Amino acid sequence: MSSATSQTPQERALRHVTELASGPPMDPTLRVTLNFHPDRLLHGKPILDAMAEGGVYHSQFVTGTSNGGLTAHPGGDRWRWESRxxxxxxxxxxxxxxxxxxxxxxRRKPVGGAPRFGSAHFRLTAQTLTRTTFCYPDSFLEPSDFGVAARMGLLDLTLADRQDELDDYIEAQVHGSVRLQCAVEALVLDPCYRGTAVEDAALRLGCPVEWHPGFRLGVEELRRHPGYRGQEYVDLGSQIAVDGVLDPGIVGDAARAGVYDSQAIKKVWHYLARFGSPWKATDSSVTPAPREGTVLDGLR
Structure with missing residues (x-):
């Protein structure tokens, strides 16, 4: 049996992307985050309750759910992108x-690396970096630029680009099980969930719980941006707002009500994530990559 065939799928994937990657090692204090909506349902059950039962964060191939597209099946787009x-x-x-x-x-955002996919995020440990691959831009665009922790030329590529704030992220693919009690530094939540069932469920996960500054968008500001996703989503956001304000909990209530189209609710979330955060990205938040040989020496 050859060494290639004896490797696990994770080992083969990591080896292949490592061969494609280039550049200096990344700053080991940077973290991968998994953004998601903490108040959604997974097959009728609150998502955090489902996570607490299994203790593992699963891909959409397992859950059948996603905050992006739902193409994780043999022959689907997600399957094809991963194969490539x-x-x-x-x-x-x-x-x-x-x-x-x-x-x-x-960019060390307090709301996570890709808030377009949710108001909460799991911040993964430094140890997971050695089993993570990266690409820019998002894999659905079929990128040709890749990275690993030891070879992270993607940072310079990304900083030279100018994207909308919700598209300004380096995609990460974490290979191997993401167990909440050992692979997660913290679950970081929006303060609108303090004292709610979401906080109660979060405390049962077995990982630390932290809070970021929060997303909050007034209807007056929402109405200033009809061209961002469309007037119909501005109107929907104005309709579901409570006392003239949107926050993640309000959008989550609308999503679970089953009255509104899920894609329309996603566009309302994009408005809240884009215009409702007190934090804005700046290039000065990026730590330069260290010199070769000073940190991570490669994938183990």
Missing amino acids: IFAGAYDEAPAHERPVYGALNF
């Missing part, structure tokens, strides 16, 4: 062995 990026390493792998998706929080 990882040279077929996961083509025959069971769903639970596939990677989970997040973002490298290279």
Whole structure:
């Protein structure tokens, strides 16, 4: 049996992307974050309750849900993108062995690296960096630029680009199980969930819980941006607002009500994530990459 065939799908995927990557090692204090909506339902059950039962963060191949597109099935777009990026390493792998998706929080945003996918995020440990691959731009755009912790030329590429704030992220693919009690530094929540069932469920996960500054958008400001996603989503946001304000909990209530189109609610969330955060990205928040040989020496 050859060494290639004896490797796991994760090992084959990591090896392939490492060969494609270039550049200096990344700052080891940077973290990968997994953004998601903490108040949504997973097959009828609150998502944090489902996570607490299994203790693992799963990919959409397992859950059948996503805050982006739902194409995680054989022959679907997500399956095809993974086959392309990882040279077929996961083509025959069971769903639970596939990677989970997040973002490298290279701008050190308190709301996570990719808030377009949710108001909450799991901040992963430094140890997970050695089993994570990266690409820019998002994998659905079929990128040709890749990175790993030891070879992270993507930072310079990203900083030279100018994207809308919700598109300003380096996609991360974490290979191997993401167990909440050992792979997560903290679950970081919006303060609108303090004292709610979401906080109660979060405290049962077995990982630390922290709070970021929060998303909050007034209807007056919302109405100033009809061209961002469309007037119909401004109107919907104005309709579901409570006392003239949107926050993640209000948008989550509307999502769970089952009255509104899920894609329309997603566009309302984009408005809140884009214009309702007190934090704005700046290049000065990015720490330069260290010199070769000073940190991470490669993938283990």
